[in-house]
Amino acid sequence: MTGVARMLAEIAHIGADPRGGYARPGYGDADRELREWFVGHARARGLDVHRDRNGIVWAWWHPPGSGGPAVVTGSHLDSVPGGGAYDGPLGVASALAAVDVMRARGDTPARPIAVGVFPEEEGSRFGLACLGSRLVSGAVSPERALALTDREGDTFADALRRDGLDPRHVGRDDEMLDAIGCFVELHVEQGRGLIDLGQPVAIGASILGHGRWRVTVDGQGNHAGTTLMGDRRDPMVAAARAVLEIRDIARGIPDARATVGRIEPVPGGTNVIASRVSFWIDARHPDDVVTAALIASVRDAVARVAAAEGCTATLQEESLSPTVDFDRGLRDRMRAALPDAPELGTGAGHDAGVLAERIPTAMLFVRNPTGISHSPEELVEDSDADKGAVALADALVAVAGDRTDASV
Structure with a gap:
């Protein structure tokens, strides 16, 4: 032994x-x-x-x-x-x-x-x-x-x-x-x-090949009880929609993997509409060109769903390994x-x-x-x-x- x-x-x-x-x-x-x-x-x-x-x-x-x-x-x-x-x-x-x-x-x-x-x-x-x-x-x-x-x-x-x-x-x-x-x-x-x-x-x-990207969605922080649903610019909703978009993009690319495993709202209160939400994407594919195309599609999708909720979004590379x-x-x-x-x-x-x-x-x-x-x-x-x-x-x-x- x-x-x-x-x-x-x-x-x-x-x-x-x-x-x-x-x-x-x-x-x-x-x-x-x-x-x-x-x-x-x-x-x-x-x-x-x-x-x-x-x-x-x-x-x-x-x-x-x-x-x-x-x-x-x-x-x-x-x-x-x-x-x-x-x-x-x-x-x-x-x-x-x-x-x-x-x-x-x-x-x-x-x-x-x-x-x-x-x-x-x-x-x-x-x-x-x-x-x-x-x-x-x-x-x-x-x-x-x-x-x-x-x-x-x-x-x-x-x-x-x-x-x-x-x-x-x-x-x-x-x-x-x-x-x-x-x-x-x-x-x-x-x-x-x-x-x-x-x-x-x-x-x-x-x-x-794999990498990590940070997405930051900025909206308007506010009171969960006094802010009507139609008056909200909620980055958590935009982030949720973005996570689903990322999943669907990766599903459409053979051998691609994309994961959102970490999400951080600011300030993070139960009865508070967040002012900002950050989440991290882990993306992988055997062809580095395909990985780059996947992330470009993700960038466009995240910007689109954020704008639909009255928010803005940025995507920043944190690491990339071929x-x-x-x-x-x-x-x-x-x-x-x-x-x-x-x-x-x-x-x-x-x-x-x-x-x-x-x-x-x-x-x-x-x-x-x-x-x-x-x-x-x-x-x-x-x-x-x-x-x-x-x-x-x-x-x-x-x-x-x-x-x-x-x-x-």
Whole structure:
């Protein structure tokens, strides 16, 4: 047994949300406790641990005689509100377990192995997904990142200072990127692909292009009891109509997905007509041109329904990640090591997708028997978690090369 389930059981109480699932926003109390858990496990294995200037925690294994850029694995520990137990932590625990597997088998990787824990991957606190990997790779400017705010009005710069990091030092880190030869991320599958195929593990093929947009609808705040229905300029009604329009637009485009999962009225009183309503759109499609056309249609529809209610609306892009095809060379090596594993694309974003702009990346997915993710119903069977960790160990050795192999 690899001990993945045992490690996850150790953190099952951290950040438990009374509404169900987990609430583990980046740079919060739960996130810090989870980070301490990881550091403890890494040090117990004799790994060299440090936290870089962008908040990423690294644990390094330098097998005797190894050299060159490292093969990195790992994932994240933060969650969406009400998230499941496996999205992120499975990849971290499996990475630690994979090191155990390699050592127990006497594997001799020719390159250093590192485990990375990337902060604020979900973007649930500051609104920008994969914030740690975006910063280290230069995919987001420090100026933009530091100005991001959470719902309490705290900036990302404030959060960094409270967490012991210097905001002046965040940003693209070429020295760190040069030390990384490639990144292989293991993640719970967030769909039904492996259920339908009857397999416990898959090799990632691609990530759908996706982005987040904020819509702000401005109307006229007023009294709920004294304002006649015909006299209202209610942004909540306009927002409700817009949500339905967005659904219908996405339904009309094959393979498109569009979701409104967050809405915030101002001031938010039960007996108050809102003066402003903001909501966020998550849109995805394998063709980036189609994603752009979808958003253009959404922009027009939102403006139209807002005007019909006497309101105005604006749409602002918050993040956009193009479709990613994972590195073919890494996939070929992993397929040779895992000949029974199918290849699967995913509609979910990951740090591996962001880092693909700078370094070769790959992914492994572990079967989720419910097919549900970002929900307490997310699940991985203990036996599949063990198979995933062994598959990750096999993949890391295949990618790193083994010093006992004369071809290395």
